[in-house]
Amino acid sequence: MNRRWIILSLVFLGMVISYVDRGNLSIAAPSIMRDFRIEPAAMGVLLSAFFWTYGAFQIPAGAIVDRFGVRSTYAVGFLVWSIASASIALSRGTGQIIGMRMALGLAESIGPLASISFIRNNFAGKDRGLPTSIYIAGQNLGPALGTLVGSILLDRWGWRMMFAITGLGGLIWLPFWLFATPREETVIQAEKEAEVSAEPRRWTWRMVLSNPVFWAMSLAILLSSYYWYFVLTWVPSYMTLARGFSTLEMGRAVSTALFAMALVNVLAGLAVDKLAARIGVLRARLGFAVAGYAGTMAILFLLVVPNRAWALPILTLAMCATGIGNSNFWTISQHVPPKNLVGRTIGYLNTVSVGAGAAAPLITGWILGPQKHFGPAILVAGLCPGLAAVCLLLAGSTGLERMKGLLAGEL
Numbered sequence: 001m002n003r004r005w006i007i008l009s010l011v012f013l014g015m016v017i018s019y020v021d022r023g024n025l026s027i028a029a030p031s032i033m034r035d036f037r038i039e040p041a042a043m044g045v046l047l048s049a050f051f052w053t054y055g056a057f058q059i060p061a062g063a064i065v066d067r068f069g070v071r072s073t074y075a076v077g078f079l080v081w082s083i084a085s086a087s088i089a090l091s092r093g094t095g096q097i098i099g100m101r102m103a104l105g106l107a108e109s110i111g112p113l114a115s116i117s118f119i120r121n122n123f124a125g126k127d128r129g130l131p132t133s134i135y136i137a138g139q140n141l142g143p144a145l146g147t148l149v150g151s152i153l154l155d156r157w158g159w160r161m162m163f164a165i166t167g168l169g170g171l172i173w174l175p176f177w178l179f180a181t182p183r184e185e186t187v188i189q190a191e192k193e194a195e196v197s198a199e200p201r202r203w204t205w206r207m208v209l210s211n212p213v214f215w216a217m218s219l220a221i222l223l224s225s226y227y228w229y230f231v232l233t234w235v236p237s238y239m240t241l242a243r244g245f246s247t248l249e250m251g252r253a254v255s256t257a258l259f260a261m262a263l264v265n266v267l268a269g270l271a272v273d274k275l276a277a278r279i280g281v282l283r284a285r286l287g288f289a290v291a292g293y294a295g296t297m298a299i300l301f302l303l304v305v306p307n308r309a310w311a312l313p314i315l316t317l318a319m320c321a322t323g324i325g326n327s328n329f330w331t332i333s334q335h336v337p338p339k340n341l342v343g344r345t346i347g348y349l350n351t352v353s354v355g356a357g358a359a360a361p362l363i364t365g366w367i368l369g370p371q372k373h374f375g376p377a378i379l380v381a382g383l384c385p386g387l388a389a390v391c392l393l394l395a396g397s398t399g400l401e402r403m404k405g406l407l408a409g410e411l
Contacts, residue, residue: 003180004122008131010177011115012138014078017170018111019142019232020150021085021104022050024166025097026233027150027251028159030240035159036094040372044365047233048358049098054105055354061109062347070114071181077110078174086167089160109350116330116346128331129276129285133269136327137262140319143232144258151251216395217333218352223388224293224325225356230381231299231319233361234374242374243308257316265323268292272328285328290392292325296385302378325385329392 025032025047033043065073084103091097119131146166153162239250268288276284299318302311333349360381367377 003182006180007118007122008134010173010180011118012134013173014074014111014177015115015135015138016142016145017078017173018081018108019139020146020166021081021170022108023143023146023232024085024150024163025050025088025101026236027147027154028162029237030247031154031159032097038094039370040365040368042094042365044361044363046094046097046101047361047365049101050105050108051229051354051358051361052105053102054109055351055358057106057109058113058351058354059347062113062345062350065110065113065117070118071178071183073110074114074181075174075178077107077114078177079107079171081107081111082167082171082174084167085170086164089162089164089167112350113346116333127273129273129328130266130269132331133265133323133327136323136330137265139326140258140262140265140323144255144262147236147251147258148255151247155247213395216391217349220293220388220391220395221329221333221349221353222356223384223391224296224322224329225353226360227296227299227381227384228322228326229357229360230364230377231322234364234377235315238374238378239311241372243311245308245311253312253315256312257319260316261319261323264320265327268324269327272331282332285332286392286396289325289328289332290389292321292323292328293385293389293392295321296325297382299378300382303375303382322385325388 029043029047032038032046033040038046061073061077081104084100084107088097088100091100115135116132119128119135123131150162150166153165236250236254239245239253240247245253272284272288275288278284296318298314298321301314305311305314330346333346363380364377367380368374
C-alpha cells in the first residue's frame, strides 16, 4: 500500500480518537449535572470551555503546522490532549473540569490543521474528495464510537472511569504515527498535481477582506458549525431528557446515526471525485455542499413528530446530509488557497467554526432553562445549515475560482 494511504488511515484514526475525547463530556452531562448539582446553563459553560482554547489557537496552530510540518506537531498535540482528557476522571468540581477541557482544546487544535495540510500536500485537487471524506468520516465515527462505548462505560462504571479509559486508551495510536510518518514531509512521494499552481505573489488582507466570497465562506462555516456542535454537545441529553431514552438506548441511537453518516460521507466522496473530473472541482464540490446543508434541515421534523420512534430515522437523515455538506466544504477550503497558505487558511476557518462551537452549547443551555424545553433550541440549530447553503450559493463556483486567483496573486 502506498505510504500516503497508510498515513491517511492514521489521520482518520486520529480524528476518531479526537472526537471520542472531546465528546465524552456530552455523554456524561446528565450524570455530572446530577453529581455536582448544576443547571443546564452551567453545564453549557462546561461544554463550551473546550472551544475557548480550541478556537483561540487555530491560527497559531496553523502557522506552527506550516512551519514545523505534520509529524511532530501532531504527535505532541495528541499526547497532551490524551492526558488532559483522562485527567477529568480526577476532577472534584466544575472548575477543574473547565481547566482540563481548555487544555484539551488547546492540544486538539493541531489535529484538523495537520490532517488537512497532509491531504492538501499529498493528493491532487481532483482526487481530494475521497481523502477528505475519509478524514471527515473520522469526525463522524469518533462521536459514534464515543457515544456507543461511552454510554456502556458510563452505565457500568460511571463517568470518571469512562474518561480514564477513553483518554489513556487512545495513546496506542501514537507509536504507529511516529513509526509510519517520515521525519521530513518531502520524503512522501505524492501524485503530481493535475493543475500547475503558480507561486503566490503579493496580496494583502485588505484584498481578501473586501472579497464577498470570503465572507460567504466564513458565514457558511459559522452557521453549519453551530448546528454540528449543537448535535455533538446537546443531542445526547435531548434523547434522554426529552425523548425518554435510557443511557444505553441513547448510545445505540446516536451512534447508529453517526455510523451511517460516516458511510454515506465516504460514498459521496467517491461520487464527487468522479463528477469533478467531468464538470470541474469547485462546481462539483459546491453542488454537493449545498445539497448536503439543505438536507440537514431535516432535523426540524423532530419538532412535529410525537413518537420517539421517529427520532432515529430523522437524526440519521439529517446527519448523513451533514456529512456530505461538511466534507465538501472542507475540500473546497483546501483547494482554493495556495499550498503555503493551507494551514493558516484552515486555521482561520476553524476559528470561525469553533466560535460557533463555543456559542452553541452556551446558547442552547440558556434556551433550555430549568424546564429543559428543547423545541426552540432545535429550531435555531435546524435553520442554520439551510442558511449556510444559501451563503454557498451566493458565493458560487465562479466566485470561488476568482478567490483562488486572488490568493495565488493572479488577479
